Amino acid sequence: MNASHYYLEATVASNISETSRVNTLVLRLSEExxxxxxxxxxxxxxxxxxxPITPSLTMGETLCLTIEKVGFTSSRLASLKPGEKVFLRGPYGNGFNLSLPGRYLLIGGGTGAAxxxxxxxxxxxRGVETLFLVGARNRESLVYVRRLRELGAGFQVATDDGSEGFKGTLPEFFMEVSSRNRFENVLTIGPERMMVKIAEKCVEQGVSCQVSLVxxxxxxxxVCGSCVLDPLGLRVCVDGPVFHGEKILGSDFGRFMRDEAGRRVEVVQ
Ligand SMILES: Cc1cc2nc3c(=O)[nH]c(=O)nc-3n(C[C@H](O)[C@H](O)[C@H](O)COP(=O)(O)OP(=O)(O)OC[C@H]3O[C@@H](n4cnc5c(N)ncnc54)[C@H](O)[C@@H]3O)c2cc1C
Ligand code: FES
Structure with missing residues:
Protein backbone atom coordinates (compact mmCIF):
# COMPACT_ATOMS: atom_id res chain seq x y z
CA MET A 1 0.00 0.00 0.00
CA ASN A 2 1.27 3.50 -0.76
CA ALA A 3 1.70 5.71 2.28
CA SER A 4 -0.26 8.92 2.47
CA HIS A 5 1.53 11.68 4.33
CA TYR A 6 -1.75 13.61 4.64
CA TYR A 7 -3.73 13.19 7.81
CA LEU A 8 -7.05 11.40 7.67
CA GLU A 9 -9.63 12.40 10.29
CA ALA A 10 -11.15 9.66 12.43
CA THR A 11 -13.87 9.85 15.10
CA VAL A 12 -13.99 7.56 18.12
CA ALA A 13 -17.19 5.46 17.89
CA SER A 14 -16.48 3.46 21.05
CA ASN A 15 -13.72 2.71 23.51
CA ILE A 16 -13.52 -0.89 24.78
CA SER A 17 -11.53 -1.75 27.90
CA GLU A 18 -9.45 -4.90 27.28
CA THR A 19 -7.46 -4.93 30.53
CA SER A 20 -6.54 -2.31 33.14
CA ARG A 21 -3.69 -1.16 30.83
CA VAL A 22 -5.10 -1.77 27.34
CA ASN A 23 -8.06 -0.26 25.44
CA THR A 24 -9.39 -0.72 21.92
CA LEU A 25 -10.61 2.37 20.09
CA VAL A 26 -13.20 1.70 17.39
CA LEU A 27 -12.80 4.54 14.87
CA ARG A 28 -15.03 5.76 12.04
CA LEU A 29 -12.90 7.13 9.22
CA SER A 30 -13.79 9.97 6.90
CA GLU A 31 -12.85 7.63 4.03
CA GLU A 32 -11.72 4.02 3.63
CA PRO A 52 2.87 4.32 15.74
CA ILE A 53 0.08 1.76 16.13
CA THR A 54 -0.71 -1.38 14.10
CA PRO A 55 -4.48 -1.64 13.51
CA SER A 56 -6.17 -4.60 15.17
CA LEU A 57 -9.06 -4.64 12.68
CA THR A 58 -9.90 -2.86 9.42
CA MET A 59 -13.36 -3.09 7.87
CA GLY A 60 -14.33 -0.48 5.28
CA GLU A 61 -14.53 2.85 7.10
CA THR A 62 -14.16 1.21 10.53
CA LEU A 63 -10.74 0.70 12.06
CA CYS A 64 -9.71 -0.59 15.51
CA LEU A 65 -6.58 0.41 17.40
CA THR A 66 -5.61 -1.58 20.49
CA ILE A 67 -3.40 0.59 22.66
CA GLU A 68 -1.43 -0.18 25.81
CA LYS A 69 -0.97 2.75 28.19
CA VAL A 70 2.81 2.87 28.57
CA GLY A 71 3.42 6.64 28.62
CA PHE A 72 1.78 10.02 28.02
CA THR A 73 0.57 9.76 24.42
CA SER A 74 -0.59 6.14 24.54
CA SER A 75 -2.46 6.82 27.81
CA ARG A 76 -4.21 9.87 26.35
CA LEU A 77 -5.18 8.03 23.16
CA ALA A 78 -6.39 4.94 25.03
CA SER A 79 -8.66 7.16 27.17
CA LEU A 80 -10.49 8.95 24.33
CA LYS A 81 -14.27 9.09 24.50
CA PRO A 82 -16.87 8.57 21.75
CA GLY A 83 -17.09 11.63 19.51
CA GLU A 84 -13.46 12.69 20.05
CA LYS A 85 -11.16 12.90 17.03
CA VAL A 86 -7.72 11.58 16.08
CA PHE A 87 -5.70 11.98 12.90
CA LEU A 88 -4.00 9.16 11.02
CA ARG A 89 -1.18 9.13 8.47
CA GLY A 90 0.10 6.10 6.64
CA PRO A 91 -0.03 3.20 6.18
CA TYR A 92 3.70 2.74 6.69
CA GLY A 93 6.07 -0.21 6.61
CA ASN A 94 6.08 -3.50 4.77
CA GLY A 95 3.58 -5.73 6.61
CA PHE A 96 3.72 -9.52 6.71
CA ASN A 97 4.29 -11.67 3.65
CA LEU A 98 1.20 -13.91 3.75
CA SER A 99 1.77 -15.50 0.35
CA LEU A 100 4.52 -17.95 1.37
CA PRO A 101 3.42 -21.55 0.87
CA GLY A 102 2.46 -23.86 3.74
CA ARG A 103 0.78 -23.72 7.14
CA TYR A 104 1.03 -20.69 9.42
CA LEU A 105 1.51 -20.39 13.17
CA LEU A 106 0.80 -16.92 14.58
CA ILE A 107 2.18 -16.01 18.03
CA GLY A 108 1.02 -12.81 19.70
CA GLY A 109 2.18 -11.64 23.13
CA GLY A 110 0.25 -8.84 24.91
CA THR A 111 -1.10 -6.32 22.37
CA GLY A 112 0.66 -8.42 19.69
CA ALA A 113 -2.43 -10.67 19.76
CA ALA A 114 -4.50 -7.73 18.53
CA ARG A 126 -8.02 -17.59 1.88
CA GLY A 127 -8.39 -21.07 3.37
CA VAL A 128 -4.79 -21.25 4.62
CA GLU A 129 -4.31 -23.65 7.54
CA THR A 130 -3.53 -21.35 10.47
CA LEU A 131 -3.13 -21.71 14.23
CA PHE A 132 -3.09 -18.65 16.50
CA LEU A 133 -1.38 -18.65 19.90
CA VAL A 134 -1.98 -15.70 22.22
CA GLY A 135 -0.34 -15.16 25.56
CA ALA A 136 0.08 -12.92 28.57
CA ARG A 137 1.31 -13.03 32.17
CA ASN A 138 -2.15 -14.04 33.47
CA ARG A 139 -5.82 -14.24 32.52
CA GLU A 140 -6.46 -10.59 33.45
CA SER A 141 -3.71 -9.40 31.07
CA LEU A 142 -4.96 -11.29 28.00
CA VAL A 143 -5.69 -8.80 25.23
CA TYR A 144 -8.34 -9.00 22.51
CA VAL A 145 -9.58 -12.51 23.31
CA ARG A 146 -13.22 -11.34 23.57
CA ARG A 147 -13.02 -9.82 20.08
CA LEU A 148 -11.27 -12.95 18.72
CA ARG A 149 -14.14 -15.07 20.09
CA GLU A 150 -16.71 -12.71 18.48
CA LEU A 151 -14.84 -13.09 15.18
CA GLY A 152 -15.05 -16.89 15.53
CA ALA A 153 -11.27 -17.16 15.53
CA GLY A 154 -9.71 -20.49 16.49
CA PHE A 155 -6.97 -19.59 18.95
CA GLN A 156 -5.15 -21.12 21.91
CA VAL A 157 -4.06 -19.35 25.06
CA ALA A 158 -0.92 -19.49 27.22
CA THR A 159 -0.48 -17.67 30.52
CA ASP A 160 2.74 -17.55 32.53
CA ASP A 161 0.87 -18.43 35.75
CA GLY A 162 -1.49 -20.98 34.17
CA SER A 163 -4.63 -19.00 35.11
CA GLU A 164 -5.90 -19.72 31.58
CA GLY A 165 -4.81 -22.23 28.95
CA PHE A 166 -1.27 -23.61 28.75
CA LYS A 167 0.87 -22.82 31.80
CA GLY A 168 4.08 -21.20 30.59
CA THR A 169 5.54 -18.59 28.27
CA LEU A 170 4.72 -18.31 24.57
CA PRO A 171 8.16 -19.69 23.50
CA GLU A 172 7.47 -22.73 25.75
CA PHE A 173 3.99 -23.12 24.28
CA PHE A 174 5.46 -22.76 20.79
CA MET A 175 7.88 -25.65 21.50
CA GLU A 176 5.04 -27.78 22.81
CA VAL A 177 2.75 -27.05 19.85
CA SER A 178 5.49 -27.47 17.23
CA SER A 179 6.51 -30.85 18.69
CA ARG A 180 3.04 -32.11 17.68
CA ASN A 181 2.44 -30.11 14.48
CA ARG A 182 4.52 -29.02 11.51
CA PHE A 183 4.29 -25.39 10.37
CA GLU A 184 6.18 -23.87 7.48
CA ASN A 185 5.67 -20.24 8.59
CA VAL A 186 5.69 -18.46 11.92
CA LEU A 187 4.57 -14.82 12.40
CA THR A 188 5.11 -13.14 15.74
CA ILE A 189 4.58 -9.81 17.50
CA GLY A 190 5.37 -9.28 21.15
CA PRO A 191 8.21 -8.48 23.53
CA GLU A 192 11.54 -8.68 21.68
CA ARG A 193 13.12 -11.19 24.04
CA MET A 194 10.17 -13.50 23.43
CA MET A 195 10.52 -13.08 19.66
CA VAL A 196 14.26 -13.82 19.75
CA LYS A 197 13.61 -17.19 21.43
CA ILE A 198 10.94 -18.02 18.86
CA ALA A 199 13.15 -16.91 15.93
CA GLU A 200 16.07 -19.02 17.23
CA LYS A 201 13.88 -22.13 17.46
CA CYS A 202 12.54 -21.48 13.96
CA VAL A 203 16.07 -21.28 12.55
CA GLU A 204 16.93 -24.60 14.29
CA GLN A 205 13.80 -26.20 12.81
CA GLY A 206 14.18 -24.67 9.33
CA VAL A 207 10.91 -22.79 9.64
CA SER A 208 10.38 -19.36 8.06
CA CYS A 209 9.86 -16.78 10.83
CA GLN A 210 8.66 -13.20 10.38
CA VAL A 211 8.95 -10.92 13.43
CA SER A 212 7.44 -7.45 13.79
CA LEU A 213 9.66 -5.07 15.75
CA VAL A 214 8.47 -2.33 18.09
CA VAL A 223 14.63 10.15 8.06
CA CYS A 224 15.27 10.63 11.81
CA GLY A 225 17.08 7.36 12.63
CA SER A 226 15.35 6.75 15.99
CA CYS A 227 14.09 3.30 14.96
CA VAL A 228 17.38 1.90 13.56
CA LEU A 229 18.36 -1.71 14.27
CA ASP A 230 22.13 -1.67 14.78
CA PRO A 231 24.60 -2.63 13.39
CA LEU A 232 22.53 -3.59 10.33
CA GLY A 233 21.31 -0.04 9.76
CA LEU A 234 17.78 -1.29 9.12
CA ARG A 235 15.04 1.24 9.84
CA VAL A 236 12.00 -0.33 11.43
CA CYS A 237 9.68 2.31 9.93
CA VAL A 238 10.59 1.77 6.27
CA ASP A 239 12.60 -1.48 6.05
CA GLY A 240 10.22 -3.17 8.58
CA PRO A 241 8.50 -3.36 10.93
CA VAL A 242 8.46 -7.00 9.75
CA PHE A 243 11.80 -8.77 9.29
CA HIS A 244 12.79 -12.37 8.64
CA GLY A 245 14.16 -13.69 11.95
CA GLU A 246 17.29 -15.30 10.48
CA LYS A 247 18.32 -11.97 8.88
CA ILE A 248 18.35 -10.05 12.17
CA LEU A 249 19.42 -12.71 14.74
CA GLY A 250 22.90 -11.78 16.01
CA SER A 251 22.21 -8.04 15.63
CA ASP A 252 20.80 -5.79 18.38
CA PHE A 253 17.45 -7.60 17.95
CA GLY A 254 16.29 -8.49 21.48
CA ARG A 255 19.36 -6.91 23.08
CA PHE A 256 19.71 -3.17 22.40
CA MET A 257 17.57 -0.36 20.96
CA ARG A 258 17.84 3.41 20.65
CA ASP A 259 16.11 5.54 23.27
CA GLU A 260 14.38 8.90 22.74
CA ALA A 261 17.78 10.65 22.72
CA GLY A 262 19.29 8.19 20.21
CA ARG A 263 21.43 6.41 22.87
CA ARG A 264 21.93 2.63 22.61
CA VAL A 265 20.09 1.11 25.58
CA GLU A 266 19.22 -2.43 26.63
CA VAL A 267 15.93 -3.93 25.51
CA VAL A 268 14.09 -4.61 28.77
CA GLN A 269 11.32 -6.96 27.65
C1 LIG B 1 5.45 -0.36 14.16
C2 LIG B 1 4.93 -0.22 15.56
C3 LIG B 1 3.64 -0.65 15.86
C4 LIG B 1 3.14 -0.51 17.15
N1 LIG B 1 1.87 -0.96 17.40
C5 LIG B 1 1.38 -0.84 18.65
C6 LIG B 1 0.05 -1.29 18.94
O1 LIG B 1 -0.67 -1.78 18.07
N2 LIG B 1 -0.39 -1.13 20.20
C7 LIG B 1 0.38 -0.58 21.20
O2 LIG B 1 -0.09 -0.46 22.35
N3 LIG B 1 1.63 -0.14 20.95
C8 LIG B 1 2.14 -0.25 19.70
N4 LIG B 1 3.41 0.21 19.44
C9 LIG B 1 4.18 0.80 20.55
C10 LIG B 1 3.72 2.24 20.80
O3 LIG B 1 3.95 3.00 19.65
C11 LIG B 1 4.49 2.82 22.02
O4 LIG B 1 4.07 2.15 23.18
C12 LIG B 1 4.21 4.31 22.13
O5 LIG B 1 4.89 4.99 21.11
C13 LIG B 1 4.67 4.86 23.47
O6 LIG B 1 4.42 6.26 23.47
P1 LIG B 1 4.08 7.04 24.80
O7 LIG B 1 4.19 8.51 24.51
O8 LIG B 1 2.79 6.59 25.37
O9 LIG B 1 5.18 6.61 25.80
P2 LIG B 1 6.61 7.28 26.03
O10 LIG B 1 6.44 8.37 27.03
O11 LIG B 1 7.22 7.62 24.71
O12 LIG B 1 7.38 6.08 26.64
C14 LIG B 1 7.04 5.51 27.92
C15 LIG B 1 8.12 4.50 28.27
O13 LIG B 1 8.09 3.43 27.33
C16 LIG B 1 9.34 3.36 26.62
N5 LIG B 1 9.05 3.14 25.20
C17 LIG B 1 8.35 3.92 24.37
N6 LIG B 1 8.28 3.38 23.14
C18 LIG B 1 8.97 2.21 23.22
C19 LIG B 1 9.29 1.19 22.31
N7 LIG B 1 8.88 1.24 21.03
N8 LIG B 1 10.01 0.14 22.73
C20 LIG B 1 10.42 0.05 24.00
N9 LIG B 1 10.17 1.00 24.92
C21 LIG B 1 9.46 2.06 24.54
C22 LIG B 1 10.01 4.71 26.81
O14 LIG B 1 11.43 4.60 26.78
C23 LIG B 1 9.53 5.10 28.20
O15 LIG B 1 10.29 4.50 29.20
C24 LIG B 1 3.93 0.08 18.17
C25 LIG B 1 5.23 0.54 17.86
C26 LIG B 1 5.72 0.37 16.57
C27 LIG B 1 7.10 0.84 16.27
S1 FES C 1 11.18 6.68 12.73
FE1 FES C 1 12.48 8.12 11.79
S2 FES C 1 13.80 6.82 10.63
FE2 FES C 1 12.34 5.46 11.41
Whole structure:
Protein backbone atom coordinates (compact mmCIF):
# COMPACT_ATOMS: atom_id res chain seq x y z
CA MET A 1 0.00 0.00 0.00
CA ASN A 2 1.27 3.50 -0.76
CA ALA A 3 1.70 5.71 2.28
CA SER A 4 -0.26 8.92 2.47
CA HIS A 5 1.53 11.68 4.33
CA TYR A 6 -1.75 13.61 4.64
CA TYR A 7 -3.73 13.19 7.81
CA LEU A 8 -7.05 11.40 7.67
CA GLU A 9 -9.63 12.40 10.29
CA ALA A 10 -11.15 9.66 12.43
CA THR A 11 -13.87 9.85 15.10
CA VAL A 12 -13.99 7.56 18.12
CA ALA A 13 -17.19 5.46 17.89
CA SER A 14 -16.48 3.46 21.05
CA ASN A 15 -13.72 2.71 23.51
CA ILE A 16 -13.52 -0.89 24.78
CA SER A 17 -11.53 -1.75 27.90
CA GLU A 18 -9.45 -4.90 27.28
CA THR A 19 -7.46 -4.93 30.53
CA SER A 20 -6.54 -2.31 33.14
CA ARG A 21 -3.69 -1.16 30.83
CA VAL A 22 -5.10 -1.77 27.34
CA ASN A 23 -8.06 -0.26 25.44
CA THR A 24 -9.39 -0.72 21.92
CA LEU A 25 -10.61 2.37 20.09
CA VAL A 26 -13.20 1.70 17.39
CA LEU A 27 -12.80 4.54 14.87
CA ARG A 28 -15.03 5.76 12.04
CA LEU A 29 -12.90 7.13 9.22
CA SER A 30 -13.79 9.97 6.90
CA GLU A 31 -12.85 7.63 4.03
CA GLU A 32 -11.72 4.02 3.63
CA UNK A 33 -8.04 3.36 4.31
CA UNK A 34 -6.30 0.48 2.53
CA UNK A 35 -3.79 -1.10 4.88
CA UNK A 36 -2.05 -4.48 4.59
CA UNK A 37 -1.82 -6.77 7.65
CA UNK A 38 1.22 -5.78 9.75
CA UNK A 39 1.54 -2.25 8.39
CA UNK A 40 1.21 0.58 10.89
CA UNK A 41 -0.27 4.06 11.15
CA UNK A 42 1.02 7.19 12.86
CA UNK A 43 -1.79 8.24 15.20
CA UNK A 44 -1.82 11.92 16.20
CA UNK A 45 -3.90 13.88 18.60
CA UNK A 46 -3.01 17.57 18.61
CA UNK A 47 -1.51 18.52 21.96
CA UNK A 48 -1.01 14.89 23.02
CA UNK A 49 1.61 13.72 20.49
CA UNK A 50 1.88 11.09 17.77
CA UNK A 51 2.74 7.38 18.06
CA PRO A 52 2.87 4.32 15.74
CA ILE A 53 0.08 1.76 16.13
CA THR A 54 -0.71 -1.38 14.10
CA PRO A 55 -4.48 -1.64 13.51
CA SER A 56 -6.17 -4.60 15.17
CA LEU A 57 -9.06 -4.64 12.68
CA THR A 58 -9.90 -2.86 9.42
CA MET A 59 -13.36 -3.09 7.87
CA GLY A 60 -14.33 -0.48 5.28
CA GLU A 61 -14.53 2.85 7.10
CA THR A 62 -14.16 1.21 10.53
CA LEU A 63 -10.74 0.70 12.06
CA CYS A 64 -9.71 -0.59 15.51
CA LEU A 65 -6.58 0.41 17.40
CA THR A 66 -5.61 -1.58 20.49
CA ILE A 67 -3.40 0.59 22.66
CA GLU A 68 -1.43 -0.18 25.81
CA LYS A 69 -0.97 2.75 28.19
CA VAL A 70 2.81 2.87 28.57
CA GLY A 71 3.42 6.64 28.62
CA PHE A 72 1.78 10.02 28.02
CA THR A 73 0.57 9.76 24.42
CA SER A 74 -0.59 6.14 24.54
CA SER A 75 -2.46 6.82 27.81
CA ARG A 76 -4.21 9.87 26.35
CA LEU A 77 -5.18 8.03 23.16
CA ALA A 78 -6.39 4.94 25.03
CA SER A 79 -8.66 7.16 27.17
CA LEU A 80 -10.49 8.95 24.33
CA LYS A 81 -14.27 9.09 24.50
CA PRO A 82 -16.87 8.57 21.75
CA GLY A 83 -17.09 11.63 19.51
CA GLU A 84 -13.46 12.69 20.05
CA LYS A 85 -11.16 12.90 17.03
CA VAL A 86 -7.72 11.58 16.08
CA PHE A 87 -5.70 11.98 12.90
CA LEU A 88 -4.00 9.16 11.02
CA ARG A 89 -1.18 9.13 8.47
CA GLY A 90 0.10 6.10 6.64
CA PRO A 91 -0.03 3.20 6.18
CA TYR A 92 3.70 2.74 6.69
CA GLY A 93 6.07 -0.21 6.61
CA ASN A 94 6.08 -3.50 4.77
CA GLY A 95 3.58 -5.73 6.61
CA PHE A 96 3.72 -9.52 6.71
CA ASN A 97 4.29 -11.67 3.65
CA LEU A 98 1.20 -13.91 3.75
CA SER A 99 1.77 -15.50 0.35
CA LEU A 100 4.52 -17.95 1.37
CA PRO A 101 3.42 -21.55 0.87
CA GLY A 102 2.46 -23.86 3.74
CA ARG A 103 0.78 -23.72 7.14
CA TYR A 104 1.03 -20.69 9.42
CA LEU A 105 1.51 -20.39 13.17
CA LEU A 106 0.80 -16.92 14.58
CA ILE A 107 2.18 -16.01 18.03
CA GLY A 108 1.02 -12.81 19.70
CA GLY A 109 2.18 -11.64 23.13
CA GLY A 110 0.25 -8.84 24.91
CA THR A 111 -1.10 -6.32 22.37
CA GLY A 112 0.66 -8.42 19.69
CA ALA A 113 -2.43 -10.67 19.76
CA ALA A 114 -4.50 -7.73 18.53
CA UNK A 115 -1.93 -6.59 15.96
CA UNK A 116 -1.78 -10.11 14.43
CA UNK A 117 -5.56 -10.41 14.05
CA UNK A 118 -5.75 -8.85 10.53
CA UNK A 119 -3.09 -11.36 9.36
CA UNK A 120 -5.03 -14.23 10.95
CA UNK A 121 -8.29 -13.17 9.27
CA UNK A 122 -6.62 -12.68 5.90
CA UNK A 123 -5.06 -16.18 6.00
CA UNK A 124 -8.24 -17.91 7.19
CA UNK A 125 -10.37 -16.17 4.54
CA ARG A 126 -8.02 -17.59 1.88
CA GLY A 127 -8.39 -21.07 3.37
CA VAL A 128 -4.79 -21.25 4.62
CA GLU A 129 -4.31 -23.65 7.54
CA THR A 130 -3.53 -21.35 10.47
CA LEU A 131 -3.13 -21.71 14.23
CA PHE A 132 -3.09 -18.65 16.50
CA LEU A 133 -1.38 -18.65 19.90
CA VAL A 134 -1.98 -15.70 22.22
CA GLY A 135 -0.34 -15.16 25.56
CA ALA A 136 0.08 -12.92 28.57
CA ARG A 137 1.31 -13.03 32.17
CA ASN A 138 -2.15 -14.04 33.47
CA ARG A 139 -5.82 -14.24 32.52
CA GLU A 140 -6.46 -10.59 33.45
CA SER A 141 -3.71 -9.40 31.07
CA LEU A 142 -4.96 -11.29 28.00
CA VAL A 143 -5.69 -8.80 25.23
CA TYR A 144 -8.34 -9.00 22.51
CA VAL A 145 -9.58 -12.51 23.31
CA ARG A 146 -13.22 -11.34 23.57
CA ARG A 147 -13.02 -9.82 20.08
CA LEU A 148 -11.27 -12.95 18.72
CA ARG A 149 -14.14 -15.07 20.09
CA GLU A 150 -16.71 -12.71 18.48
CA LEU A 151 -14.84 -13.09 15.18
CA GLY A 152 -15.05 -16.89 15.53
CA ALA A 153 -11.27 -17.16 15.53
CA GLY A 154 -9.71 -20.49 16.49
CA PHE A 155 -6.97 -19.59 18.95
CA GLN A 156 -5.15 -21.12 21.91
CA VAL A 157 -4.06 -19.35 25.06
CA ALA A 158 -0.92 -19.49 27.22
CA THR A 159 -0.48 -17.67 30.52
CA ASP A 160 2.74 -17.55 32.53
CA ASP A 161 0.87 -18.43 35.75
CA GLY A 162 -1.49 -20.98 34.17
CA SER A 163 -4.63 -19.00 35.11
CA GLU A 164 -5.90 -19.72 31.58
CA GLY A 165 -4.81 -22.23 28.95
CA PHE A 166 -1.27 -23.61 28.75
CA LYS A 167 0.87 -22.82 31.80
CA GLY A 168 4.08 -21.20 30.59
CA THR A 169 5.54 -18.59 28.27
CA LEU A 170 4.72 -18.31 24.57
CA PRO A 171 8.16 -19.69 23.50
CA GLU A 172 7.47 -22.73 25.75
CA PHE A 173 3.99 -23.12 24.28
CA PHE A 174 5.46 -22.76 20.79
CA MET A 175 7.88 -25.65 21.50
CA GLU A 176 5.04 -27.78 22.81
CA VAL A 177 2.75 -27.05 19.85
CA SER A 178 5.49 -27.47 17.23
CA SER A 179 6.51 -30.85 18.69
CA ARG A 180 3.04 -32.11 17.68
CA ASN A 181 2.44 -30.11 14.48
CA ARG A 182 4.52 -29.02 11.51
CA PHE A 183 4.29 -25.39 10.37
CA GLU A 184 6.18 -23.87 7.48
CA ASN A 185 5.67 -20.24 8.59
CA VAL A 186 5.69 -18.46 11.92
CA LEU A 187 4.57 -14.82 12.40
CA THR A 188 5.11 -13.14 15.74
CA ILE A 189 4.58 -9.81 17.50
CA GLY A 190 5.37 -9.28 21.15
CA PRO A 191 8.21 -8.48 23.53
CA GLU A 192 11.54 -8.68 21.68
CA ARG A 193 13.12 -11.19 24.04
CA MET A 194 10.17 -13.50 23.43
CA MET A 195 10.52 -13.08 19.66
CA VAL A 196 14.26 -13.82 19.75
CA LYS A 197 13.61 -17.19 21.43
CA ILE A 198 10.94 -18.02 18.86
CA ALA A 199 13.15 -16.91 15.93
CA GLU A 200 16.07 -19.02 17.23
CA LYS A 201 13.88 -22.13 17.46
CA CYS A 202 12.54 -21.48 13.96
CA VAL A 203 16.07 -21.28 12.55
CA GLU A 204 16.93 -24.60 14.29
CA GLN A 205 13.80 -26.20 12.81
CA GLY A 206 14.18 -24.67 9.33
CA VAL A 207 10.91 -22.79 9.64
CA SER A 208 10.38 -19.36 8.06
CA CYS A 209 9.86 -16.78 10.83
CA GLN A 210 8.66 -13.20 10.38
CA VAL A 211 8.95 -10.92 13.43
CA SER A 212 7.44 -7.45 13.79
CA LEU A 213 9.66 -5.07 15.75
CA VAL A 214 8.47 -2.33 18.09
CA UNK A 215 11.05 0.45 18.29
CA UNK A 216 10.80 4.19 18.92
CA UNK A 217 9.30 5.53 15.71
CA UNK A 218 9.18 9.31 15.37
CA UNK A 219 9.03 10.33 11.71
CA UNK A 220 7.86 7.04 10.19
CA UNK A 221 9.56 8.17 6.98
CA UNK A 222 13.09 6.77 7.30
CA VAL A 223 14.63 10.15 8.06
CA CYS A 224 15.27 10.63 11.81
CA GLY A 225 17.08 7.36 12.63
CA SER A 226 15.35 6.75 15.99
CA CYS A 227 14.09 3.30 14.96
CA VAL A 228 17.38 1.90 13.56
CA LEU A 229 18.36 -1.71 14.27
CA ASP A 230 22.13 -1.67 14.78
CA PRO A 231 24.60 -2.63 13.39
CA LEU A 232 22.53 -3.59 10.33
CA GLY A 233 21.31 -0.04 9.76
CA LEU A 234 17.78 -1.29 9.12
CA ARG A 235 15.04 1.24 9.84
CA VAL A 236 12.00 -0.33 11.43
CA CYS A 237 9.68 2.31 9.93
CA VAL A 238 10.59 1.77 6.27
CA ASP A 239 12.60 -1.48 6.05
CA GLY A 240 10.22 -3.17 8.58
CA PRO A 241 8.50 -3.36 10.93
CA VAL A 242 8.46 -7.00 9.75
CA PHE A 243 11.80 -8.77 9.29
CA HIS A 244 12.79 -12.37 8.64
CA GLY A 245 14.16 -13.69 11.95
CA GLU A 246 17.29 -15.30 10.48
CA LYS A 247 18.32 -11.97 8.88
CA ILE A 248 18.35 -10.05 12.17
CA LEU A 249 19.42 -12.71 14.74
CA GLY A 250 22.90 -11.78 16.01
CA SER A 251 22.21 -8.04 15.63
CA ASP A 252 20.80 -5.79 18.38
CA PHE A 253 17.45 -7.60 17.95
CA GLY A 254 16.29 -8.49 21.48
CA ARG A 255 19.36 -6.91 23.08
CA PHE A 256 19.71 -3.17 22.40
CA MET A 257 17.57 -0.36 20.96
CA ARG A 258 17.84 3.41 20.65
CA ASP A 259 16.11 5.54 23.27
CA GLU A 260 14.38 8.90 22.74
CA ALA A 261 17.78 10.65 22.72
CA GLY A 262 19.29 8.19 20.21
CA ARG A 263 21.43 6.41 22.87
CA ARG A 264 21.93 2.63 22.61
CA VAL A 265 20.09 1.11 25.58
CA GLU A 266 19.22 -2.43 26.63
CA VAL A 267 15.93 -3.93 25.51
CA VAL A 268 14.09 -4.61 28.77
CA GLN A 269 11.32 -6.96 27.65
C1 LIG B 1 5.45 -0.36 14.16
C2 LIG B 1 4.93 -0.22 15.56
C3 LIG B 1 3.64 -0.65 15.86
C4 LIG B 1 3.14 -0.51 17.15
N1 LIG B 1 1.87 -0.96 17.40
C5 LIG B 1 1.38 -0.84 18.65
C6 LIG B 1 0.05 -1.29 18.94
O1 LIG B 1 -0.67 -1.78 18.07
N2 LIG B 1 -0.39 -1.13 20.20
C7 LIG B 1 0.38 -0.58 21.20
O2 LIG B 1 -0.09 -0.46 22.35
N3 LIG B 1 1.63 -0.14 20.95
C8 LIG B 1 2.14 -0.25 19.70
N4 LIG B 1 3.41 0.21 19.44
C9 LIG B 1 4.18 0.80 20.55
C10 LIG B 1 3.72 2.24 20.80
O3 LIG B 1 3.95 3.00 19.65
C11 LIG B 1 4.49 2.82 22.02
O4 LIG B 1 4.07 2.15 23.18
C12 LIG B 1 4.21 4.31 22.13
O5 LIG B 1 4.89 4.99 21.11
C13 LIG B 1 4.67 4.86 23.47
O6 LIG B 1 4.42 6.26 23.47
P1 LIG B 1 4.08 7.04 24.80
O7 LIG B 1 4.19 8.51 24.51
O8 LIG B 1 2.79 6.59 25.37
O9 LIG B 1 5.18 6.61 25.80
P2 LIG B 1 6.61 7.28 26.03
O10 LIG B 1 6.44 8.37 27.03
O11 LIG B 1 7.22 7.62 24.71
O12 LIG B 1 7.38 6.08 26.64
C14 LIG B 1 7.04 5.51 27.92
C15 LIG B 1 8.12 4.50 28.27
O13 LIG B 1 8.09 3.43 27.33
C16 LIG B 1 9.34 3.36 26.62
N5 LIG B 1 9.05 3.14 25.20
C17 LIG B 1 8.35 3.92 24.37
N6 LIG B 1 8.28 3.38 23.14
C18 LIG B 1 8.97 2.21 23.22
C19 LIG B 1 9.29 1.19 22.31
N7 LIG B 1 8.88 1.24 21.03
N8 LIG B 1 10.01 0.14 22.73
C20 LIG B 1 10.42 0.05 24.00
N9 LIG B 1 10.17 1.00 24.92
C21 LIG B 1 9.46 2.06 24.54
C22 LIG B 1 10.01 4.71 26.81
O14 LIG B 1 11.43 4.60 26.78
C23 LIG B 1 9.53 5.10 28.20
O15 LIG B 1 10.29 4.50 29.20
C24 LIG B 1 3.93 0.08 18.17
C25 LIG B 1 5.23 0.54 17.86
C26 LIG B 1 5.72 0.37 16.57
C27 LIG B 1 7.10 0.84 16.27
S1 FES C 1 11.18 6.68 12.73
FE1 FES C 1 12.48 8.12 11.79
S2 FES C 1 13.80 6.82 10.63
FE2 FES C 1 12.34 5.46 11.41
Missing amino acids: LKIAPGQFLMVWRPGDGEI SLTPSYLSLVR RIVRCGLG
